[in-house]
Amino acid sequence: MSKRILIVDDIDFIIEFEEKVIDALSKELSMKILVDKANNVKDALANIAKHHYDAMVIDINLPDGSGIDIAKSAQEKSKDTRIAALTIYPQQYEEQKNYFDAFFKKPILPTSYKQHIRKLLHV
Amino acid sequence: MEKISLQTTQIDSLTNLPNRTYVIESLEKKLSSTKENKKLTTLLFIEFDDLARFNETFGFDIDDKLIVQLSHKIASLLEIDDILARVGNEQFAIVSQNLHSEESAEIFAKRIITALYEPFFVDPNMFYISASIGISLSSANENNGYRLLKTAENTMRKVQKDGKNHIAFTRHKDPSSLKKSIRLMEDLPAALENGEIYFVYQGQYSHDKQRFDGAELLSRWQHPKYGEISPEIFIPIAEQSGMIGPLTIKALIESSKMFAHLDAAGVKDFSISVNISSVVLMASDFIDTVQFVRSNYNLVGKKLNFEIMEETLTQNIDNLVQILEKIRKMDIGIELDDYGTGYASLKYLALLPITTLKVDKSYVRDLEKDTKRQALFQAIVDMSHALDIEVIVEGVETVLEDDIVKKFGCITVQGYLYSKPMKFNTLLNTLK
Numbered sequence: 001m002s003k004r005i006l007i008v009d010d011i012d013f014i015i016e017f018e019e020k021v022i023d024a025l026s027k028e029l030s031m032k033i034l035v036d037k038a039n040n041v042k043d044a045l046a047n048i049a050k051h052h053y054d055a056m057v058i059d060i061n062l063p064d065g066s067g068i069d070i071a072k073s074a075q076e077k078s079k080d081t082r083i084a085a086l087t088i089y090p091q092q093y094e095e096q097k098n099y100f101d102a103f104f105k106k107p108i109l110p111t112s113y114k115q116h117i118r119k120l121l122h123v
Numbered sequence: 124m125e126k127i128s129l130q131t132t133q134i135d136s137l138t139n140l141p142n143r144t145y146v147i148e149s150l151e152k153k154l155s156s157t158k159e160n161k162k163l164t165t166l167l168f169i170e171f172d173d174l175a176r177f178n179e180t181f182g183f184d185i186d187d188k189l190i191v192q193l194s195h196k197i198a199s200l201l202e203i204d205d206i207l208a209r210v211g212n213e214q215f216a217i218v219s220q221n222l223h224s225e226e227s228a229e230i231f232a233k234r235i236i237t238a239l240y241e242p243f244f245v246d247p248n249m250f251y252i253s254a255s256i257g258i259s260l261s262s263a264n265e266n267n268g269y270r271l272l273k274t275a276e277n278t279m280r281k282v283q284k285d286g287k288n289h290i291a292f293t294r295h296k297d298p299s300s301l302k303k304s305i306r307l308m309e310d311l312p313a314a315l316e317n318g319e320i321y322f323v324y325q326g327q328y329s330h331d332k333q334r335f336d337g338a339e340l341l342s343r344w345q346h347p348k349y350g351e352i353s354p355e356i357f358i359p360i361a362e363q364s365g366m367i368g369p370l371t372i373k374a375l376i377e378s379s380k381m382f383a384h385l386d387a388a389g390v391k392d393f394s395i396s397v398n399i400s401s402v403v404l405m406a407s408d409f410i411d412t413v414q415f416v417r418s419n420y421n422l423v424g425k426k427l428n429f430e431i432m433e434e435t436l437t438q439n440i441d442n443l444v445q446i447l448e449k450i451r452k453m454d455i456g457i458e459l460d461d462y463g464t465g466y467a468s469l470k471y472l473a474l475l476p477i478t479t480l481k482v483d484k485s486y487v488r489d490l491e492k493d494t495k496r497q498a499l500f501q502a503i504v505d506m507s508h509a510l511d512i513e514v515i516v517e518g519v520e521t522v523l524e525d526d527i528v529k530k531f532g533c534i535t536v537q538g539y540l541y542s543k544p545m546k547f548n549t550l551l552n553t554l555k
Contacts, residue, residue, distance in 0.1 A: 011316055103242055107315055109369065111411055
């Protein structure tokens with residue numbers, strides 16, 4: 001069984017950190033988890049058009065728009081994709097909770113981020 | 124959180140936490156000890172908003188499941204000797220002697236509110252929970268636990284009238300300083316991302332090798348409104364708000380990048396020391412986090428040191444020994460910072476796997492005039508060397524101080540005479 005995740009953030013060291021934590025989780029679970037990365041809305045939408053994703057972790061504030069637009073687009077393409085928002089203040093986006101299956105709070109720590117990803121992927 | 128033996132009349136059966144009866148009794152004990160140990164006793168009264176309404180939509184016992192999750196979430200934020208109790212259906216109380224001012228109590232309350240920003244899951248549903256918190260602090264003459272509890276509860280009721288997710292005190296001292304601390308706490312998570320928090324390095328000069336052979340990594344915060352914020356201000360705020368863990372990870376990742384630059388520049392045998400707060404060191408996920416960062420950011424085989432403060436030695440010593448030994452197994456050095464300022468008795472040097480003592484700068488001042496201090500200084504150096512512990516002398520600022528320290532056989536010094544804290548590139552140019 002393998003999974004594919006899209007992570008979207010405009011800050012490279014956060015993307016790098018998320019990818020390393022997901023890779024570590026992949027090894028722990030002996031499960032292939034492919035990670036695609038995007039720094040902005042445009043690249044994220046291009047990825048969504050090309051691939052099917054089991055899950056996404058999306059930063060809400062992006063330089064060329066809002067992560068909410070990415071979530072809407074992902075939902076239109078597939079209802080199966082589980083989508084999490086990554087934000088410093090999840091409470092501010094409560095009204096948008098219909099677009100997300102979960103809110104992950106920044107900054108992230110390896111242990112809790114792994115748990116969140118497992119919950120998101122149902123593994 | 125404090126481990127307590129409870130009688131059945133003192134236990135809340137749902138959460139297994141102490142109940143209101145126990146809190147009032149323990150408050151009175153703490154209040155009487157307040158006079159002896161001069162610690163402030165703080166009571167936080169928390170009420171969650173309308174949990175019962177979830178039952179109407181999602182089933183009859185949802186509120187019970189949420190209460191249990193909430194108790195775990197709040198317990199995870201507490202210090203080892205804090206007391207958490209369930210004092211009403213949707214009400215918890217925290218008794219703490221670890222909050223040293225109104226400011227730290229309010230920051231802690233804000234941290235609880237912030238922790239509730241993350242949703243709670245009772246599968247398959249996700250719930251957002253808000254709360255109101257009233258805080259009362261013991262005055263010197265207060266000895267009535269019931270009165271302190273009621274004061275906090277009444278304060279919480281006033282907060283609820285103003286709206287949800289608020290915090291209030293029975294009294295305030297300095298609203299402007301409090302406002303600044305709260306603003307800093309709110310800005311800290313973004314500052315970790317946007318480059319306002321950055322790092323500088325203070326070189327450690329080895330007389331033996333006649334060059335810098337290491338550096339201490341120090342964090343700085345350039346705030347857009349308040350300018351340069353001293354670490355003495357923002358590190359305690361980071362500790363109280365739960366941001367110290369992410370800040371430490373950022374520092375470790377920074378060190379890995381600097382080791383890569385050192386390798387590229389051909390600089391060998393150079394160590395980087397990262398400060399580790401006792402709050403971080405004693406966190407249950409710390410060792411896993413270090414293992415993760417070390418193996419994923421190429422820190423294996425690098426000369427990495429963790430600097431711990433003397434005050435860390437007030438933690439449970441058995442736990443501390445285990446944690447430090449796990450760190451040593453990862454080939455990370457342990458430096459005991461500010462040695463000689465308070466807590467570190469000699470027995471700790473034999474018990475703990477310390478690799479380096481950093482002798483506090485107060486030992487260096489006027490050393491040439493004070494023969495008693497010279498004898499003490501010599502004893503520290505000899506004892507450390509006998510225990511195979513290295514010595515770094517901090518705060519060396521003049522040639523005279525440096526000459527004296529050298530005579531005592533101290534081979535490494537850190538201080539303004541050799542290096543002010545500087546950007547890494549500047550340090551690297553010095554090393555080339």
